[in-house]
Amino acid sequence: MSADVIVVGGGTAGCVLAARLSEDAGCSVLLVESGPDYPTLDELPADVADASAPTVEHDWGYHAEADLLDRRIPLPRARLIGGCSATNGCFALRGAPADYDHWQALGNQGWSFDEVLPFFRRLESDLDFADQWHGIDGPVPIRRHPVDELNPIQRAFIDAAVQAGHAYVEDHNRPGAIGVGPTPRNVRDGLRMSTAVTYLAAARHRPNLAIRSGTTIARIEIAHGRVVGVRSTTGELLEAHRVVLAAGTYGSPVILARSGVGSAVRLSRLDIDVVVDLPAVGEHLIDHPIVAVDLPTRPAAGPRFQAIATLSPTAGGTPDLHLFAAGPFPVGREVGESGAVFGIVAGLMAPRSEGSVRLRSADPGDPPRIDVAHLRHPDDLARMVDATVEARRIARSEPLATLVTGTEIAPGPAVADDDRAAIAESVRSRVASYRHPVGTCRMGTDPDRDAVVDARGRVYGVDGLRVADASVMPTIPAANTNLPTIMVAERVAAWLRTSDPV
Numbered sequence: 001m002s003a004d005v006i007v008v009g010g011g012t013a014g015c016v017l018a019a020r021l022s023e024d025a026g027c028s029v030l031l032v033e034s035g036p037d038y039p040t041l042d043e044l045p046a047d048v049a050d051a052s053a054p055t056v057e058h059d060w061g062y063h064a065e066a067d068l069l070d071r072r073i074p075l076p077r078a079r080l081i082g083g084c085s086a087t088n089g090c091f092a093l094r095g096a097p098a099d100y101d102h103w104q105a106l107g108n109q110g111w112s113f114d115e116v117l118p119f120f121r122r123l124e125s126d127l128d129f130a131d132q133w134h135g136i137d138g139p140v141p142i143r144r145h146p147v148d149e150l151n152p153i154q155r156a157f158i159d160a161a162v163q164a165g166h167a168y169v170e171d172h173n174r175p176g177a178i179g180v181g182p183t184p185r186n187v188r189d190g191l192r193m194s195t196a197v198t199y200l201a202a203a204r205h206r207p208n209l210a211i212r213s214g215t216t217i218a219r220i221e222i223a224h225g226r227v228v229g230v231r232s233t234t235g236e237l238l239e240a241h242r243v244v245l246a247a248g249t250y251g252s253p254v255i256l257a258r259s260g261v262g263s264a265v266r267l268s269r270l271d272i273d274v275v276v277d278l279p280a281v282g283e284h285l286i287d288h289p290i291v292a293v294d295l296p297t298r299p300a301a302g303p304r305f306q307a308i309a310t311l312s313p314t315a316g317g318t319p320d321l322h323l324f325a326a327g328p329f330p331v332g333r334e335v336g337e338s339g340a341v342f343g344i345v346a347g348l349m350a351p352r353s354e355g356s357v358r359l360r361s362a363d364p365g366d367p368p369r370i371d372v373a374h375l376r377h378p379d380d381l382a383r384m385v386d387a388t389v390e391a392r393r394i395a396r397s398e399p400l401a402t403l404v405t406g407t408e409i410a411p412g413p414a415v416a417d418d419d420r421a422a423i424a425e426s427v428r429s430r431v432a433s434y435r436h437p438v439g440t441c442r443m444g445t446d447p448d449r450d451a452v453v454d455a456r457g458r459v460y461g462v463d464g465l466r467v468a469d470a471s472v473m474p475t476i477p478a479a480n481t482n483l484p485t486i487m488v489a490e491r492v493a494a495w496l497r498t499s500d501p502v
Helices: 012-021 097-105 113-123 152-163 196-203 248-258 264-269 378-395 420-430 482-496
Strands: 002-008 029-032 124-126 140-142 179-182 209-212 217-223 226-232 237-245 283-285 289-297 307-311 321-330 340-348 355-358 369-371 465-467
Touching (some): 002 012, 002 226, 012 029, 012 196, 113 124, 113 482, 152 179, 152 321, 217 237, 217 248, 237 482, 248 355, 289 378, 307 378
Parallel strands (some): 029 209
Antiparallel strands (some): 179 307, 226 237, 289 340, 307 321, 355 369
16 A cells, blocks of 8 residues: 555544545545544444544553652553544643744744744634634534533632632633633533544545555655655555654654664663664653642532643743643542542643653554653642632632532641642642653754754654654643644645655
8 A cells, every 4th residue: 555645543633644644635644543533423433423522442552661659650642533622621721922933032933922923823723712823614513611511619729719819810821821710621522523524524525535544554654765665564655755743742752762762772772673763853852740639529420621720930930830620520438428529730830850751662662661750840849839829718718618528638637738848749649640641752953962853854864754743842842742742744735745855
């Protein structure tokens, strides 16, 4: 089987790439995905369709390497057409303009906020705002729950945060937004609007687009410095003039490494022939860590992720923390005294810690070694302590305090607000992933040190090979990474459709 372009990975970015590239009727596109495909809405499993909460029923089953407390935290990554956009919490946030201006400042031309804004606008159909910041005719519908749709916890969280001194924010995707308000979400009538049911659904009829689900790629085939196709784990060769890796922050670097593109030292240890020595493959992993203040409450129906607060350490600065209300979730009486629990979840949005993704062996069946490095940098832990103290302050503000029906579950009453060491210990013992890994095939100008691809996603040293997913982000946006990942795919697809050299 052959195509002009093979897109490896049918996740958030892959569906966008396949849809945009196949708009050119003269370009044959093959989208390859390891997981299953559900071509119609009627075939979607209930948990994939339901946007009220994330799901992990279609997952790779990854865990982080053991931390200092011997914890191996789960790192959910979706394994189906649509990827994590088909299983996530549907937070449709962009981040701050400074995030993208920083990418440009690092030498990545074409990635300033002014230059990526048209692609953010192109991807969305914002149902609440129509101005210079928002798109109105893109594939992904975005809306915010009005007050009459908020469950009691979510509404009280907004009011309590305002009572605690946070500004009310009507639109978190407007530049400069710092404060609390409804969360922009890519949901329509309770349905999770993934890139599979938006971008790809509109492209499935095209005769120049083929979709291969249930096909795992072992490596990229490279001859004389140029890509010639991809090899599946069954040994099948799929030929192409161009290959775009969109297997995600954990998947793209390990496919590159199995193909001989990576650190020569590490590849040699695994008896993998070195094609291109790129030391940064799999390095510079950045993920947003989260931890919650958990509280007992009464059960309530409705979506469980409707409100969010963004915080900055300086007045007028860029956000570095998220606080959002999660819940309520039903639990047994032994956990929640009134039958339910909610959390005020703190997410560190500007972490300084960096980890890595590396091959465990040359066998595609072996999961990679993933070091998420949560809170390894002391500044990260300090900000998470600050966030926990602030989450507690909001929880004790009215009207939210009235909905707390018993004793704080975590960190718990034994941990005082002014005991930063005890809070830090609690945070370290409970930290989890916000599920936003980036950076393992980062874009940059120095392939000998810290870059895998150039500013247009082209892999250094291999003609015809690009990466176009969250792994190319050189730093992590101060936002959930679903919309930024779609934007990256849109940006690279636009370059691929021009006369941009391969």
